[in-house]
Amino acid sequence: MQAQKATANVTGVPALQSAGILAYSAAIKRFDLLERGREQQLAQRWREWRDKSATDELITSHLRLAAKVARGYKGYGLPIADLIAEANLGLVIAASRFEPGRGARFSSYAMWWIKATVHEYILRSWSLVKIGTTAAQKKLFFRLRGEMRKLAGDTAVLTPELAHLIAEKLEVAANDVIEMDSRLHGDLSLNTRVGDGERSAEWEATLVDDAPGADEIVAEHDETTRRSAALRSALEILTERERRVFEARRLSEPPLTLEQLGCELSISSERVRQIDTAAFAKVKRATIQGARTGSDVLVA
Template identity: 75%
Template sequence: MQSQSVVMTASVVGATGPQSADFFNSYSAAIRRFDLLEAGREQQLARNWQERRDRRATDELITSHLRLAAKIARQYKGYGLPIADLIAEANLGLVIAAGRFEPGRGSRFSSYAMWWIKATIHDYILRSWSLVKIGTTAAQKKLFFRLRSEMRALTGRGAALTPEAAQTIAERLDVTARDVVEMDTRLHGDLSLNVRFGDEDQSMEWEAMLPDGSPDSETVVAEYDEAAQRSKALHAALDVLTARERRVFEARRLVEQPLTLEELGSELSLSSERVRQIETSAFAKVKRATISAATERFQARPELC
């Protein structure tokens, strides 16, 4: 179909051809041959699509507004994305609008299509801007597309964001000052960790400057040795308990889901209070035995102190 071929042409050129003013000028000249429509004709075409699914009606509706889509797309060239890709996304929004436009509501198709054109362009920019997804909420999207203009109005072109400006913008856009600061950082784009900085002879990658939160080998060995010593001390401490004390201590202190005093009392034919007393006594014995083992260890290896 005619409208579909125009949309596809913009998409293909954006993917493989030159990204320059020459493309926009030649594309603009190509779509000028499509006449603008009167309001009555728009309504008739929309009804033909709604009632009879007449594809020729939507083709005419779309092609007559390709200039509008191109004009809106050009407004977003400051984001550094190929103009042909922006036009292709704008045309996609135009196609969606043509399929959903309802005649008889008293509005022109251009007013309705403008929302869809901007929505598809916004989605494309957000998807293309960063490897990390941004603009996931309506407030974040509004902040993304309005932050630069708000900053220019407050601080002038090229000026850095100040805390006072961040607070003012936050109040205007109904977000937090932290959201404003974070979005300002994100608008500068992603930075590769492999970018090198410093003198040519002594340069290094950003990745090399990142702090490593993982423990070094000496720490790992020390922690493993400490855990092994604790386990050894615990097993030695358990040897000082009687069989009943050990059963109570293990069931109450060494399992993920301890048994209740009532459950142990039923198992050992004891009252809950008696089980509690045994637990308290067993814990005190284990604590004394563990402290004694640790003292002996430090006396044998004073370098651990």
Template identity: 50%
Template sequence: MAARSNVPATIPALGSEAGLNRYLAEIKKFPILQPEQEFMLAKRFQEHGDTEAAAQLVTSHLRLVAKIAMGYRGYGLPTSELISEGNIGLMQGVKKFEPDRGFRLATYAMWWIRASIQEYILRSWSLVKMGTTAAQKKLFFNLRRMKSRLDAFEDGDLRPEHVTKIATDLGVAETDVVSMNRRMAMGGDTSLNVPMREDGEGQWQDWLQDDAPLQDK
């Protein structure tokens, strides 16, 4: 089997938010692939490194990226940037896709698209590299939905019963729910020195891990 080449950048220029409508209109021109077409293109890329085949796989799924990115608009970041990050995830998905497993590229690439967008949001909100990564990511990306379900949109802290419900459903600590709600209410550019808990102990920067090796003194 030939080694796969990198997926070529065949995506229309997105630019700023002003060009978003033009971009969305442009990507609608790319045809949606039939299952047989998708399989053959994926095999050509997998076995022969055919970059033209990879390009068709990418462009036929740009609408999927845009649709997923639109679902993350509530985090206060430019939609064009969310789409750009999602496109990076799509190209990663195409590169790693194995058509012989029997499922469609959209099903597989969806994970890569969402992961890329979510990592970008976490970086933008200064929440990357948190100590309890899985739990905190789950809380961050589900808190607004849970609040909507509970009609918990009052200003300030959540009601105790809402905190308990959210913490139980998401499997996180109640203190983390309170802290995350405050963090998101203040916006993504809030200082990492803001206290995390009611007792004033602990700061957001304390959640960040330093992965660099210790230096000898």
């Protein structure tokens, strides 16, 4: 019952003020963290019986994780209560989709959904001008300022040389770096006049819609679906130990160290490294083959 009340209050977080946030933080500390076996049991009960009390317990035991992730995005100037609410939404989605038996901890799986929902909220709320429509733009939005500080300090101004350095590091185009830097300086009115004299016009009249067309969206969706299916199939070829090492080293955030996995599996760190390398090679080959097979099927 206590877990259900806490879950029900998740949607009320945005209304909390600073004092309320402190009270909320104290409240969620009452819920104990779960052992791996308990996580698996709860997830199985939800998938087989749609037992809501099971997801309630799974969610409330990880509310502290969601709040911690949300606080990491305070620098974007949005209400911390809203960030926590979005993080909790990601936690709820993760709990409803978590698949037991795959070897991953729920916290590792939930982390992806929590960050995804928070990122989407920030991108929706931060600017009136739509940003973050491509993977490169999203990467720049969340990392550009940090990379500028690393390379040139807090008072850095983006120069062409600095833009090229950041572009190389983040593997994006230099023009994308310059454009995002301009956008991050703040929104401008679409009615702002640009140009001089008779040639001046409102900024709105000079904008070009660079959004992808319907055919591009469908093609990208098909490609993503094909790759995801290929990866899932590739994981099936691994042995239980190979899969455990691969998911812990490649799919978990943060990844487990060689030493941690060695202790868990009662083998040496070097043996873990060998298994990781071999598993990665297997998955890579199978994924490529699966993607090619999928393409052939689609063409046929």
